[in-house]
Every structure is written in structure tokens, then in C-alpha cells.
Amino acid sequence: MIRMIVTACAAVFLLNISTVAAQQAPAGGEPLDGETLFATTCGWCHADGGREAGKGPKLAASERTDEFIVQRIKHGKEGAMPAFQGTYNDEQIAEILKYIRGLKDDPG
Amino acid sequence: MKITKPIARAATLAFAAGITITAVPGLAQTVDTARIEAGGGNDWPTYHGNYKSYHYSTLDQINSSNVKDLQVAWMHFPGRSTRGVQSQPIVADGVLYYTGSYSRVFALNGATGELIWSYFPELDDALVARQTHSPYNRGTAMGDGKLYVGTVDGRLIALDLKTGKPVWDTKLVNSQKVTVGFTGAPLFAKGTVVIGSQGGEWPGRGPIFGVDAATGKQKWQFLTAGGNDDDTAAKKTWGNDSWRTGGGGGWMPGTFDPATNAIWWGTANPGPLYDWSGTDYMTKGARPGDNLYTTSVIGLDVDTGALKFYHQELPHDAWDFDSAVGEFISIDRDGKQLMVHPNKSGFIFVYDRKDAKVENVWRLVDNINFVKDITPKGELIGRRDFTAGKQDEVLCPHISGGVSWNSGSYDPKNGLYYKLGQEWCMKLNVVKTAAITEPQAQLNIGANFSIAKPPNGEISGHLDARDPITGAKKWEVRFPEPPLSSVLSTAGNLVFVPDARGVIHAYNSLDGKELWSHNDGTGHQGGIVSYSAGGKQYVAVVAGFGGMATDDYSTQFGEPYKSMPKDTGALIVFGLK
Numbered sequence: 001m002i003r004m005i006v007t008a009c010a011a012v013f014l015l016n017i018s019t020v021a022a023q024q025a026p027a028g029g030e031p032l033d034g035e036t037l038f039a040t041t042c043g044w045c046h047a048d049g050g051r052e053a054g055k056g057p058k059l060a061a062s063e064r065t066d067e068f069i070v071q072r073i074k075h076g077k078e079g080a081m082p083a084f085q086g087t088y089n090d091e092q093i094a095e096i097l098k099y100i101r102g103l104k105d106d107p108g
Numbered sequence: 109m110k111i112t113k114p115i116a117r118a119a120t121l122a123f124a125a126g127i128t129i130t131a132v133p134g135l136a137q138t139v140d141t142a143r144i145e146a147g148g149g150n151d152w153p154t155y156h157g158n159y160k161s162y163h164y165s166t167l168d169q170i171n172s173s174n175v176k177d178l179q180v181a182w183m184h185f186p187g188r189s190t191r192g193v194q195s196q197p198i199v200a201d202g203v204l205y206y207t208g209s210y211s212r213v214f215a216l217n218g219a220t221g222e223l224i225w226s227y228f229p230e231l232d233d234a235l236v237a238r239q240t241h242s243p244y245n246r247g248t249a250m251g252d253g254k255l256y257v258g259t260v261d262g263r264l265i266a267l268d269l270k271t272g273k274p275v276w277d278t279k280l281v282n283s284q285k286v287t288v289g290f291t292g293a294p295l296f297a298k299g300t301v302v303i304g305s306q307g308g309e310w311p312g313r314g315p316i317f318g319v320d321a322a323t324g325k326q327k328w329q330f331l332t333a334g335g336n337d338d339d340t341a342a343k344k345t346w347g348n349d350s351w352r353t354g355g356g357g358g359w360m361p362g363t364f365d366p367a368t369n370a371i372w373w374g375t376a377n378p379g380p381l382y383d384w385s386g387t388d389y390m391t392k393g394a395r396p397g398d399n400l401y402t403t404s405v406i407g408l409d410v411d412t413g414a415l416k417f418y419h420q421e422l423p424h425d426a427w428d429f430d431s432a433v434g435e436f437i438s439i440d441r442d443g444k445q446l447m448v449h450p451n452k453s454g455f456i457f458v459y460d461r462k463d464a465k466v467e468n469v470w471r472l473v474d475n476i477n478f479v480k481d482i483t484p485k486g487e488l489i490g491r492r493d494f495t496a497g498k499q500d501e502v503l504c505p506h507i508s509g510g511v512s513w514n515s516g517s518y519d520p521k522n523g524l525y526y527k528l529g530q531e532w533c534m535k536l537n538v539v540k541t542a543a544i545t546e547p548q549a550q551l552n553i554g555a556n557f558s559i560a561k562p563p564n565g566e567i568s569g570h571l572d573a574r575d576p577i578t579g580a581k582k583w584e585v586r587f588p589e590p591p592l593s594s595v596l597s598t599a600g601n602l603v604f605v606p607d608a609r610g611v612i613h614a615y616n617s618l619d620g621k622e623l624w625s626h627n628d629g630t631g632h633q634g635g636i637v638s639y640s641a642g643g644k645q646y647v648a649v650v651a652g653f654g655g656m657a658t659d660d661y662s663t664q665f666g667e668p669y670k671s672m673p674k675d676t677g678a679l680i681v682f683g684l685k
């Protein structure tokens with residue numbers, strides 16, 4: 001089922017990628033940096049801005065590859081994380097990845 | 109927004125949706141407004157038991173003397189239980205109806221668990237994959253020979269009560285655009301089916317709908333963010349036209365008061381969840397002003413949807429302590445007709461039933477610091493309105509609330525209100541964000557946060573037995589982790605509490621002494637009812653963990669939550685040996 005959803009999403013994404021990019025400006029009109037995007041949509045589950053485990057895993061010092069993180073943001077995980085590829089374009093997802101990679105790991 | 113599909117499509121939908129019919133009950137009698145109003149006895153014909161919303165059974169075959177002999181009578185597994193099972197069953201004429209995730213509906217023989225029919229709607233899976241508060245479903249309504257269920261892709265569906273075949277299927281919300289739909293149960297009253305959309309931190313306008321039960325046609329809509337189009341006064345409570353992305357909604361079913369012809373409904377929070385206005389919230393921040401009709405209790409004419417009265421429990425809610433809890437308990441005392449409603453913050457509001465004038469406010473939980481207090485007249489004292497940045501002091505309660513969206517129970521025989529309270533707080537860093545509406549709406553939190561212990565203690569939960577009007581406490585039972593399910597009390601002097609670890613407890617309703625318990629094998633976070641079938645009393649509870657509140661339990665409490673699956677669940681039905 002997940003594969004079917006991902007395939008369907010990917011098809012829609014490819015069809016709409018040019019228009020999606022043009023429509024990405026939020027209501028305020030300002031381009032959003034990764035930190036702001038994270039606090040808009042991610043901070044409920046990835047606790048303390050991704051510095052702690054919460055509903056979702058801790059992201060600071062994640063050993064996951066960039067490719068894994070990007071794919072997870074795009075496609076989500078059934079029952080655990082929504083898919084964001086319909087909302088965020090590649091540039092914005094790259095901004096979120098940059099924010100995650102910049103998190104300082106605080107084991108305490 | 110409104111697209112009504114032709115009723116003629118029903119037969120096609122029956123095949124597309126995968127209906128199974130193995131038997132026809134043939135015993136169902138008419139369930140109408142009068143029967144729901146009188147509800148109780150053998151049945152549980154609406155989400156809250158009857159319109160008085162007591163979550164109380166008048167049955168006493170199972171009682172404090174013999175509850176030790178309670179055992180599992182039968183079970184049912186809904187399957188595909190992504191994020192557990194959160195449904196409140198309803199019962200009429202010996203048939204139990206309940207839902208699983210993805211709005212899968214089951215009609216079961218209440219005595220044996222034998223399947224009578226099932227209905228699995230075909231949903232927009234790509235949309236579901238984008239949603240946060242999904243794909244769980246919290247129940248159904250019945251009336252006019254039909255069973256009604258909402259879907260996370262914005263539809264309200266009517267099924268024939270006897271066969272499960274679709275009668276109509278009405279698209280009410282453009283979920284593909286606003287991303288949210290329906291997870292809560294509908295309410296049936298006087299030929300109208302009322303259902304409220306999700307909203308809150310999702311930048312829409314949080315509609316509540318009245319739909320003709322016979323035809324499926326929308327009769328009315330009430331927009332909780334800024335009111336309907338002609339309501340200029342409400343829009344003035346949103347600076348910078350922020351009502352356009354205001355959130356709101358009313359995702360849990362309220363109730364109907366025949367005396368005023370009004371449905372009472374609780375509305376959700378404004379978005380973003382957290383604001384950075386500081387104390388100048390009337391002129392600064394993301395949504396300057398009081399933000400009507402979010403975090404409010406509203407009374408709507410059931411026939412027209414016209415606003416008859418309202419009270420905003422938290423003007424300019426900057427904490428996500430909304431009013432979406434659907435529990436409205438009708439109690440008459442000392443010549444007054446009162447309505448009791450829990451706010452998510454852990455304050456309990458008591459209203460005059462004719463006009464929502466505040467009669468009293470009392471606190472159920474200890475750890476509240478978003479205000480210093482709320483007066484008995486409903487005035488907020490010592491608000492904490494944040495500016496952007498890390499907050500030095502934790503915010504209490506936690507975003508999961510001082511109370512859950514699930515319901516407590518009122519025993520009219522002894523006058524006690526049994527309600528679960530939650531003691532927890534959160535570290536908060538407020539961040540300025542902007543609403544995203546294109547190409548689809550996205551949630552707008554406005555903060556990063558994490559769960560935290562209360563300043564003077566550990567995280568915990570408690571079952572309180574209190575006077576519902578004054579809040580005077582008679583007894584309490586403490587739990588190491590907050591239970592999140594609904595509570596049931598019965599005329600057998602019993603209170604049932606399904607806890608988060610998976611144990612269902614029965615207490616003596618007079619003194620809180622535990623009389624019986626049973627491990628259901630996984631956590632509870634949904635409904636519990638009692639009914640009679642074939643002359644025998646049963647208690648039915650759903651088990652199955654997962655969702656926005658419960659997903660924190662693994663990290664916070666470790667085992668058994670760390671190993672607890674979030675994709676399974678069951679309906680467990682108990683009877684005497």
C-alpha cells in the first residue's frame with residue numbers, strides 16, 4: 001500500500017512540479033528558511049526543534065543519509081509521518097535538511 | 109465546497125467500497141430524536157449515550173457485588189488499525205455499531221459478536237498520506253433508519269441501518285485543498301445530521317455542517333473562523349483579515365438541547381497554534397484580536413444553523429487549549445438548567461442552558477499556568493501571552509491538554525462526575541511562521557516544543573469523582589501515566605476506566621475502591637459503553653494505541669509503550685460468567 005501511495009504521489013509530483021514551484025510562496029509572500037519551515041510543520045512531532053526524540057525521532061546528529069531524510073520528508077511513513085512533497089518543493093526540502101544538519105547534538 | 113453525489117450512485121458505491129453483508133438483523137426499530145432523547149436502558153443510541161451526555165448506563169445487572177465475575181464475552185478485530193482504535197460504539201436493539209481507522213464500519217450482533225454487515229469506504233489514499241490527524245475515526249450517529257459516518261477526505265456517508273448499503277455520500281469539505289476532513293462522529297437530531305470539520309492549526313475556516321438526513325443535501329454551514337459571510341462583527345476580531353486562515357473547526361460531536369432547539373458544539377483553536385504577540389495580542393502578532401468563534405462554545409439552531417448564543421472560553425487562545433471537547437452534560441439543579449463543558453486546559457465551565465451565560469468555572473487539574481486563574485464568571489486573570497523565542501518557564505498543561513477529547517461520565521443517581529485529568533507540561537520555543545495555503549494547506553504550529561514534568565512533581569493522571577457544578581472532590585484514583593479514554597459509570601455503582609497501559613479497571617463509584625481489572629493487551633484511547641442484548645448486560649470497550657497524544661508515551665514512559673503496536677486494536681466485550 002505504501003508503495004502504491006508513493007508511486008501515485010510521485011506521478012502527481014512530476015506532473016505538477018513546475019506549477020508547484022510557482023505556488024510555493026506562503027500567505028506572507030516571504031521565502032521561508034528551513035528553521036521557519038520546521039517550526040511551521042515539523043516541531044510538533046520532532047521535539048525541541050528536532051533536538052530530542054518525541055513522537056518522531058531525534059534528528060540532531062542523525063546517522064541517516066541526506067537521501068533518506070529527503071525521501072522521508074517527501075513520502076512520509078504511513079501512520080507516523082505525513083508526506084510533504086505536495087506542499088514543499090525540492091528547494092524548500094533542501095532548506096529543511098540544512099536546518100536538520102545544523103542542529104547541535106546535545107546528548108543531555 | 110459542497111458537492112452532493114447523486115443518490116443513484118449508492119448501488120455502485122456498495123461494490124466499490126467493499127460491503128459485506130452476512131445477515132440481516134431484522135429487529136431494528138426506528139431510532140428517532142425522541143428515542144435518543146430518552147436514550148439509555150438497553151441501548152446507547154448516540155455518541156454521548158443520549159442528549160444529556162451522561163455516558164452513563166441505567167443497567168445494573170453488572171454491579172459492585174458481582175463485577176468480580178466479569179469476563180470476555182466476545183471480541184472483534186477491525187483490522188488495518190493505523191493509529192489504534194478510537195471509536196465510541198453505539199447500540200440499538202441488540203446491534204452494536206463501531207468504526208475502525210479509515211472509517212471502516214461494522215454492525216455486530218451485540219450478544220455474540222457475529223458480523224451483520226461491514227462497510228469500508230474507498231478513500232483518497234494520497235490525501236490520507238499527507239494528513240497529520242488521520243486516519244482514525246471516532247464513531248457514528250444513527251437516526252431515520254440510517255447510520256452516519258464521516259471520512260478524512262471530507263465526506264459524510266449515510267448507510268442503511270439494516271443492510272449497510274450506502275444511501276447517500278456527500279462531499280462537504282474540499283479536503284484535497286484544505287488537507288483536513290472528518291474524524292469525529294456526527295450527531296443526529298430532528299432529521300439533521302451535524303458534523304464538524306477538523307481545523308485548528310490548519311489554515312481554513314473550520315466549518316460545521318447541518319445535512320438533511322433523508323437526502324444528504326447540505327442544509328447549512330457555520331464557519332467557526334470569522335463566522336459566516338454576513339458576520340462582519342466576528343471578522344473584526346481578526347486583525348489583518350487573519351480569519352481567512354484562522355483554523356477553528358469543531359471536530360468532536362456536541363449535543364442537542366430540545367428545549368432551545370439548539371445544538372451545543374465546542375470549537376477548536378485558532379492557527380497558528382502559538383502566537384508571538386506578547387501582551388498586545390489585540391493589535392499585534394499573527395492574528396490580532398479575540399478570534400471569534402474559535403475556542404468557544406456555540407449554540408446553533410439545528411434547523412437553520414443560525415447562531416443563537418456563544419461563549420468564548422479563551423479569547424485569543426494562544427496555547428491550543430481549545431473547546432473542541434464534545435462533552436456537554438445537561439444537569440438541572442436548584443431551579444437552574446445547566447450545561448457542563450470541559451475546556452482542554454483542565455478548567456470545567458458551567459453554563460446556563462438557555463444562553464451559555466457562565467454560571468461557574470472550576471479546575472480539574474493542578475498544573476495550569478497559562479493563566480493565573482479563570483474566575484467563576486469566566487474572566488481570564490493573569491494571561492501568559494508569549495513573544496517569539498524560548499520561554500523560561502514551562503507551559504502547563506502540555507499541548508495534549510489537562511483533559512483529553514474523550515468523555516467523562518455523570519451518575520445522576522449519586523450526583524458525581526467522573527472525569528480524567530492529566531498533569532504534564534511543556535518546554536516551548538515560539539517561532540514566527542506563516543500560513544501555507546498553496547498548493548494545499550499545511551499545518552501552522554508556530555513553535556518547537558517538548559514534553560516536560562510539572563514544576564513540583566511527576567507526570568501523572570487521575571480519575572476524579574466530583575460535584576459537576578462546584579467541583580468539590582469526593583475521591584480520586586492516581587495513574588502513573590495519564591489515561592486518555594472515555595469513562596463509563598453505571599447504575600450498578602460502578603465506574604469503568606480503560607487506562608493507557610491496556611488495563612480496564614472497575615471502581616466502586618461511591619468510594620473509588622478497585623473491584624475488578626482486566627488486561628486488554630494494548631492501550632486504550634477511545635470509547636466505552638454498556639448495553640443489553642438478549643436480556644444480558646455487556647460492557648464494550650475499544651483498545652488500540654496511537655495518535656497525536658499517545659505517540660509521546662514511548663519516549664516519555666518507556667515500556668510497555670515502547671513495544672506497544674500502533675497499528676492494531678480490537679473491540680472487547682465483557683459479560684458476567
